[in-house]
Amino acid sequence: MSRRTLKLGAVLLGVGGPGQHRTWLDPEIPADASVDIDWYLARAEEAEAAKFDLVFIVDSQFITENSPNHYLSRLEPLTLLSALAVHTRHIGLVGTATTSYNEPFNLARRLYSLDHISGGRAGWNVVTSGDAGTAGNYSRDEHYDYATRYGRALEHVRVAQGLWDSYEADAFPRDRATEVFLDPAKQHALNHKGEHFSVVGPLNLERSPQGQPVIFQAGDSEEGRDLGASIAEVIFTHAQTLEQAKAFRTELRERAAAKGRDPEHVLILPGIRLVIADTDEEARAKEDALLGGRSFDRALKELGRPFGWHDFTQYELDAPFPDVASLGERSFRTQAEGITKLAKDNGFTLRQLVEHLSESARSPFVGSPTTVADTIQHWFEEGGFDGINVTVNAPSEFARFTDQVLPILRERGVVRSEYESTTLRGNLGLPIPENRHTAARRPQPEPALVP
Amino acid sequence: MSRRTLKLGAVLLGVGGPGQHRTWLDPEIPADASVDIDWYLARAEEAEAAKFDLVFIVDSQFITENSPNHYLSRLEPLTLLSALAVHTRHIGLVGTATTSYNEPFNLARRLYSLDHISGGRAGWNVVTSGDAGTAGNYSRDEHYDYATRYGRALEHVRVAQGLWDSYEADAFPRDRATEVFLDPAKQHALNHKGEHFSVVGPLNLERSPQGQPVIFQAGDSEEGRDLGASIAEVIFTHAQTLEQAKAFRTELRERAAAKGRDPEHVLILPGIRLVIADTDEEARAKEDALLGGRSFDRALKELGRPFGWHDFTQYELDAPFPDVASLGERSFRTQAEGITKLAKDNGFTLRQLVEHLSESARSPFVGSPTTVADTIQHWFEEGGFDGINVTVNAPSEFARFTDQVLPILRERGVVRSEYESTTLRGNLGLPIPENRHTAARRPQPEPALVP
Incomplete structure (x- = not known):
């Protein structure tokens, strides 16, 4: 074979x-x-x-x-x-x-x-x-x-x-x-x-x-x-x-x-x-531009989906990430639980969590x-x-x-x-x-x- | 227009x-x-x-x-x-x-x-x-x-x-x-x-x-x-x-x-x-051949569909058409009732009904x-x-x-x-x-x- x-x-x-x-x-x-x-x-x-x-x-x-x-x-x-x-x-x-x-x-x-x-x-x-x-x-x-x-x-x-x-x-x-x-x-x-x-x-x-x-x-x-x-x-x-x-x-x-x-x-x-350019430097710059193009407000809204489209704009951005993982039960449970655990383990505020998720999207x-x-x-x-x-x-x-x-x-x-x-x-x-x-x-x- | x-x-x-x-x-x-x-x-x-x-x-x-x-x-x-x-x-x-x-x-x-x-x-x-x-x-x-x-x-x-x-x-x-x-x-x-x-x-x-x-x-x-x-x-x-x-x-x-x-x-x-041929006579002969190609047994089986695939082979062919129109209630009701009425109005036996339906399929x-x-x-x-x-x-x-x-x-x-x-x-x-x-x-x- x-x-x-x-x-x-x-x-x-x-x-x-x-x-x-x-x-x-x-x-x-x-x-x-x-x-x-x-x-x-x-x-x-x-x-x-x-x-x-x-x-x-x-x-x-x-x-x-x-x-x-x-x-x-x-x-x-x-x-x-x-x-x-x-x-x-x-x-x-x-x-x-x-x-x-x-x-x-x-x-x-x-x-x-x-x-x-x-x-x-x-x-x-x-x-x-x-x-x-x-x-x-x-x-x-x-x-x-x-x-x-x-x-x-x-x-x-x-x-x-x-x-x-x-x-x-x-x-x-x-x-x-x-x-x-x-x-x-x-x-x-x-x-x-x-x-x-x-x-x-x-x-x-x-x-x-x-x-x-x-x-x-x-x-x-x-x-x-x-x-x-x-x-x-x-x-x-x-x-x-x-x-x-x-x-x-x-x-x-x-x-x-x-x-x-x-x-x-x-x-x-x-x-x-994939982020491909002629050189490694150009490719990294290209990814930076891509990541920078995402607005914080949009990321905050999209965060709601695994929690059954929960509205996270209602929370104080600089307070600890709210524990609403149970809202994922009839939605995307594992994702909701994973995000909540990540925030808890790192002591993230809501703002820090959103920023961390955006940054960790690097390929x-x-x-x-x-x-x-x-x-x-x-x-x-x-x-x-x-x-x-x-x-x-x-x-x-x-x-x-x-x-x-x-x-x-x-x-x-x-x-x-x-x-x-x-x-x-x-x-x-x-x-x-x-x-x-x-x-x-x-x-x-x-x-x-x-x- | x-x-x-x-x-x-x-x-x-x-x-x-x-x-x-x-x-x-x-x-x-x-x-x-x-x-x-x-x-x-x-x-x-x-x-x-x-x-x-x-x-x-x-x-x-x-x-x-x-x-x-x-x-x-x-x-x-x-x-x-x-x-x-x-x-x-x-x-x-x-x-x-x-x-x-x-x-x-x-x-x-x-x-x-x-x-x-x-x-x-x-x-x-x-x-x-x-x-x-x-x-x-x-x-x-x-x-x-x-x-x-x-x-x-x-x-x-x-x-x-x-x-x-x-x-x-x-x-x-x-x-x-x-x-x-x-x-x-x-x-x-x-x-x-x-x-x-x-x-x-x-x-x-x-x-x-x-x-x-x-x-x-x-x-x-x-x-x-x-x-x-x-x-x-x-x-x-x-x-x-x-x-x-x-x-x-x-x-x-x-x-x-x-x-x-x-x-x-x-x-x-x-x-x-449509049955189309070069002349009217040829077309009529073509349809005769088509109609002749259908077997009686097949027609008898297919008769069952509007009656919920009722099996008509169980009946005496030369006895009056059985009144089973009610079997069409959950199937093709109007067709079952129409066929039953046709047989009753004409006093058809089962055999006569099947032959009549085949013949009346002429176009x-x-x-x-x-x-x-x-x-x-x-x-x-x-x-x-x-x-x-x-x-x-x-x-x-x-x-x-x-x-x-x-x-x-x-x-x-x-x-x-x-x-x-x-x-x-x-x-x-x-x-x-x-x-x-x-x-x-x-x-x-x-x-x-x-x-």
Whole structure:
């Protein structure tokens, strides 16, 4: 087997990091890029030309006045990805879809339709809805609590995977001579009855070229890590230092192994923020300018999101950080608790906390093309990650990575020169899961004779 | 205003009519056409070249062993249409989506995303799920009863339309000079609380080029006609005679007018089955062969669908038709009742009923290109319909219509020579609905002075 290469994900119109609310001011990006299909098509074609494994679309179903600008009006991910599918040939198409407010039958069907339309390039970023207000868009008085959200997520994925196995690979002979369209013995109802869902099936879609869409997941909480170890084939995360990255990857691989999975089939891809310039000094100056562009008031408002959009402007800036971590219970609990602990451990005031968070947003991947290539290769070879996700906003910034950094890594054999496959599984080096019903029919091997 | 032309819809991989289960045997059609995106792309491009108003995708979410072959494995309509959107420029994209088992927020968002991706060409065929077994795929013990299904449908559409008005046309100044992205006064929550749904909003998508996707609907029952008169801008139906067609169109226009709507904005498009050959005799022989191709056993099984997939093989074929119309209550009630009444009025046995239904499937649109063009023009000018839906299966059969019949109608000014618009509303001659919030803000006209 050839050496595994670094996997590459492109987060189209990514948000996060300092200055995210100012992205639309960049004259290189259409101000309405989030609803501009031509913008997405052009970026997907560029990412494919650079042999990226996948494009990735984030999502949410609830907006407030403090939502990042591009969230206020944007295309639904799977609808968007289907349009990208017919203008690309190799790149994976990964969409975010919530398990909190979708029916498994509908979502499994849409993801599998995308998998067929793309010839086996679909991926599903499995999320639970973190904004409590989302409930109001779905005829519910109250958002699901944390445990329910994660329970639904696990069961939802299992149901979807069961539905994707509705037909064995050879279920449709479609033999015109004998006039046999379907072999009914290879069509399987699911008959799932669980705590959150009951789904009879079968799904009305045959087996796709990669068998099952690839499962992506992120989530740092105990529940999130447990879910990732159970179901995820690719895990998104963040990494501030190589040590943190290695520790996270080691832990997730061990957790997956403890669940009987092969850790080689769990890829860790942190989102990394690239700041590339001709020289290291210029790159550092560029990051300073980016960090300086973020207003304190904006940062203070955005701090509220993990706490259920709590309004922190009501507090005295120079008093100790208020203990409102419990407000994260129905929102982004782990993040809220982490921020609160950070403030408490350091004795931060509210102002100091906001300033510290802004400052610690500095990226380890800042420098000249060679410096950035060196850092990425070092982290990869040291076991910090199996691949990276980079945000694609301004095309010229993306081109710095594809045209200046990737050729160095390609020369060194760290990234691919050509796609290995036309499916997402094939390019990621992930196995095609055997259909469960085909597996059940396979004769069991004889027990080995003890000599 | 120029004379209104005949509207043209293309039902891609349509089913219905005799021989539907044998479609896949046609060597001109890939046996797996229902999952072949290239097949759909080619047909959509042909329909657009022929200046059709729209392509139309049927759907269901529940299959049994008796489902038509292409239903056993097919692409989800909106996912499919998004792929077609980026390979076409003018043709409308109409997808079937059920109000019974979708959340209004999710469906409104997907339809509006398609509307944006296509530049204003989305249409929604509003249906309620007729197959009672569908409930089992959505964690429900029992299917919704008839009244609930239609109540949900009406409310679902109203919620979706409310969500589509979340942003007024000028809600996003996106002015880089002043750094104003959104005008919050032009963003509107919905705050809907109804019998079936409660949805806060706003939807996270700005106004589309045609303002709102076009609403399509079909349904012959009292509830179906009432729903159509309330919400539909295009109504699909069937028509066996010109008199029936005129009566249906007149009734629906009157019903719409009684609800305060302009009947000119309610278009009636029956699905018509074309059988075209070089001469009238050859066309009649072609239809005979088609009708003969349907087996009695198959027809007997398919008879069960409106009765909730009731098994009619258990009855004596030469005994009077059994009175099991009540089985349609949670399925296709009107159709089940109509069939039962037909059998009773004529004193049919089960065998006679099946044979009668097969025979009465004969089309009024059979003949040479000139004969078919004459018939279509006659029905159109007599007020039988505003347009027609034709099924597109074998490309050579579709070409007979586009290359032999349409040029005659175009020469006579019955159909368009060029698209009038890039939006579906524009081509159908339907108005762009004013955003309700913009309308509410508009100053009311002064009361007229009585002289």
